[in-house]
Each structure stands twice: as structure tokens, then as C-alpha cells.
């Protein structure tokens with residue numbers, strides 16, 4: 001008996017991937033419970049308590065029995081960032097979402113999970129952000145304006161069963177950004193190709209290419225400058 005609890009109101013934020021995920025909810029006979037926010041766990045008694053805050057209804061507390069629980073904590077920036085002048089009200093480094101330059105401190109650039117661009121926080125996103133920040137710092141040192149823009153790309157390989165993955169790839173505004181043509185990997189469907197990509201191809205791409213700065217597929221978009 002699988003219960004899926006989610007503090008938000010949707011299964012996944014980009015609608016194109018929802019049907020594939022819903023088919024697995026049905027396959028595993030799982031119940032989806034939205035607006036459920038975990039507030040306490042009694043490990044000894046194996047009980048979890050949720051504050052349920054559905055729109056236009058009074059919040060209520062619900063306690064559920066469990067045998068095994070998998071919890072994903074809320075995302076937060078490290079304390080030394082949260083308390084620093086670099087952070088926005090929510091605690092993330094406050095950057096321009098295209099250039100990744102700090103909004104108030106011109107000599108600060110930020111990338112990865114710690115900053116507040118509205119992308120999905122993934123290593124795949126940081127991979128695309130690195131060359132944007134690098135190009136823009138080089139331009140800044142040369143006295144020029146930022147030259148590269150980040151498009152919000154992020155990727156969530158959603159493992160749905162052994163051997164199959166739904167490879168969600170999208171940018172700002174939920175725009176789909178597939179890396180491969182759909183006959184190779186259709187990201188909206190569970191595929192063995194996506195599993196193969198994650199298991200066999202991404203590790204060498206990470207170790208041999210990404211970490212060594214050799215990345216032909218992560219070239220940033222150039223900012224169009226009217227007159228220069």
C-alpha cells in the first residue's frame with residue numbers, strides 16, 4: 001500500500017511528464033495526497049503527522065501509519081549564504097536569471113543549487129550554467145557586458161521502474177528542451193534508452209567531459225547585442 005504525499009498541488013511541475021508518471025501511480029496502485037506537509041515523525045510508533053492545507057479549506061492535521069518512509073526535505077541554501085547580503089528573502093543568492101550575475105553586486109556571479117533562478121535544481125542545470133558564468137566573467141574582465149544567457153535548462157531523470165526512466169528535460173516556463181531527437185529518447189515516455197543514457201553514458205560525460213571543461217553540448221546561448 002503506497003501513499004505518495006506532496007506538499008504542493010501537482011505530481012510534477014511540467015505537465016508533459018505527468019501522464020507517464022500517472023501511469024506508474026496506477027501501476028503501483030499508489031494513492032496521491034497533495035497539500036500534505038510533513039510536520040513530525042514518531043519513529044517508534046511508526047506514525048507520520050502531516051499538516052494538510054488544501055486551498056480554500058481550513059488546515060487540518062492528519063496522522064498516517066507507515067512501515068517504511070522516504071522523505072525529501074525542503075530545499076534550503078547553507079546558513080552562511082542565507083544570512084549574508086548575497087541572499088534574497090528566501091535565502092538564495094539573488095541573480096539575474098539569464099546572465100547569472102548578482103542583482104546588486106556586479107562582481108558576484110552564482111550558479112548551481114544555491115542561487116535563485118527559477119530552474120529545477122539539478123546537476124544537469126549546473127552543467128549548463130558553468131559555461132554561461134565562465135563566458136560572462138571573461139567578458140567582464142575584458143570590460144564588456146555579459147555575453148551568454150542561461151535558458152533555464154534542467155533535467156530530472158525520473159526512475160519509474162528497473163530499466164526504465166522518464167527523462168524530463170525542460171527550461172524556463174516549462175518549455176521542453178530535449179537533448180536528443182524523440183526517435184532516440186522520447187522524454188515524455190518511460191524508456192530503456194533513457195535508463196541506458198543515465199547508467200552508461202552520463203558517468204563518463206560527468207567525469208571525462210563536464211569536470212574537465214570539455215563540453216560540446218553545453219554551449220551557452222549568446223546574448224544578442226543591438227550595437228557593439
Ligand SMILES: Cc1cc2nc3c(=O)[nH]c(=O)nc-3n(C[C@H](O)[C@H](O)[C@H](O)COP(=O)(O)OP(=O)(O)OC[C@H]3O[C@@H](n4cnc5c(N)ncnc54)[C@H](O)[C@@H]3O)c2cc1C
Nearest residue numbers: 078080111112113114120121122123124125126155156157
Ligand atoms: C537524491 C538526489 C538525487 C539527485 N539526482 C540528480 C540527477 O539524477 N540528475 C541531476 O542532474 N541532478 C540530480 N540531483 C541534484 C544535484 O545533486 C544538485 O543539483 C547538484 O549537486 C548541485 O550542485 P552544486 O555544486 O550547486 O551544489 P552541491 O553539490 O550541493 O555542492 C555544494 C558544496 O558546498 C559545500 N559546502 C557547504 N557549506 C560549505 C562551507 N561553509 N564551506 C565550504 N564548503 C561548503 C558542500 O559540502 C557541497 O560539497 C540530485 C540530488 C539529490 C539530493
